[in-house]
Amino acid sequence: MFCSACGQPISPGQGFCTRCGRPAVAAAAGTPPANWQAAQAYAAQPYPTQAGVILGRVQRHLQSLSVLWIAYAVWTLFQWGIAMSFFGGFFGNYFGHWHHGPFGDMPMAHMAWLGPVISITLFGRAVLYVVTGIGLSRRAPWARVLAIVTAFLTIWKLFLGTALAIYTLWALMPSASGEEYRQIESHQPVL
Template sequence: MFCDKCGSSLQTGQRFCPSCGKEVVGGAQWAQLRRGRVSAHIRLLGILWLAISAFNTLSGLAILLVAKPVLLHLRELGQGPPEFVQGFLQPLLTLVAIFVLSKALLGFAAGWGLLRREGWARIVALIGGFLALFHPPFGTALGIYTLWVLLPSESEREYAEQASRAA
């Protein structure tokens, strides 16, 4: 914090500027009351994890429930891909759907845990954040935001304090 008259650096709790003597009004006390990064962003982060997980769930279910029947229907009509391609596509689509649904489950756990300030949720969210970096554009944005909020060591201490108070 700096003096608004002379620009000198001020320490937290100082009542007067050491250079010009101007009284510091409320600013130094405000610095002590400032919310930390985790407390300022944890609720939004939890909500975003729940929202992106809902979209991942819809995507996974769409792949699982729509893509396979469409391939079967196309095969019955004789317009689908050749038999050997279809034999490869169905297991691949199932695997992709399972991966997307697993990612959604991880996100739901992270979001729910962050909103409830569970001790394990920070680690789950960080793992999800690293994985989300590879899913542009929204996953990448959420991954960066998650890492920015939860990765620093100060965030670890702040989250641990909040988790212990919530327990």
């Protein structure tokens, strides 16, 4: 016996389908329901939410992606703040005047311009991450493309950057995700 909605096999004494919850209807044993293609299409639908509204792949991951991009921007600035406070001695001679050893001055005292250049570059990247996160949360029409570009720019940042980039590309890159994003971009923002 099979479920008339999803085609799941049902044992003879079972009162409902364990897959979809539909009450069992007696049918000829061993035959799948007549609407087998419709049952397969129903089984392939996205997961429903608690309110009964069906969410697609992009909708299920959109808010988490936006929060993760903003959190990654904060993490990037935090890491650079820690690194800059440590390397400040090399770039700006914070630790006093060292004329000891065979090298004389600090190794990077002549490269004082490098710290601000790296700081401006990382601050620009953090702004890009925040704009990506806010654009995704607001479902802006340009945010999907920006998120994909940002993911490609971030994929080489090992561990957290790579994981976030792969997650973003997995959720937003397929053409079906593009169609779904175009359908939801005009709705109310998440945040």
